[in-house]
Amino acid sequence: MNSYLLLAYGVMWLIIFAYIFSIDLRHIKLRKELSRIRTILDKYDMPVKKKPIIR
């Protein structure tokens, strides 16, 4: 197979997967932050108007 064709499709798939991976990483970071805040809220019994859900 032509090396330019391989390079083009390789780079494009790399970008797509890197972006999906970056969204996933940001989700994981947010979940960690949320569980940290929840621990504080539960520990000190702080009232909260809306409990967030990470979809």
Add this chain to the structure above:
Amino acid sequence: MVLLRKIHGSLTLLTMMGALYAIFVIAPRELTMGIVQKIFYFHVSAAWIGFFGIYVVFFCSLIFLIKGGRQWDIRAASAAEVGVIFFTLNLVSGPIWAKPVWGIWWTWDARLTTSFILWLIYLGYLMIRRLVENPEQRARLSAVVSILGSIDAPIVYMANRWWRTQHPQPVVAGDSNSGLHPDMQVALLLTLLAFTMLFFYLWKTRINLERAREDVDILQQTVQYHIKEAR
């Protein structure tokens, strides 16, 4: 909702596999350029979805400026990020295709330059969203930038029709000499469908992330408020 997203994700993956099959098995090899022409399917679809993303940003920003509402700002910002990714695919695949066909990676012709400017405008849009801290100010400023930036989109589209460019004339929706082999059309349409589904999947995922981030910010502020009260 989770089940729907899983179905959407699976269908996107299946369509993408179908598109790759159509590109590499069904579509014939182009006579002049040979097998390297198969970059065309992803290159063109990425550009179209990039444009689509820019118009989603434009409409969401316009509605935000007219009606207000945080959800329109979130939708615009998420579409901008996904749109930039598709434009990046287009801008990266273009030079890799150009090198074996034109003998050069890049040239500053009207089509390529306006595309590059459009990409820079939307990178600027994303940078504004990171730099401006006040949410209201950030939303308004980025909405204005996206509306002004979208003016470049029709110029990019028309560039190789208005001016003589190194970039080839359009093969779809071009003059009477333009057109594609029916099997090439199938491959292009399938790729376009797969990219459209991928755009909506990523957009929805990105919107969920932004909403969750906003909720976490509110919680952080609540914790800080309670700590201040306790002191």
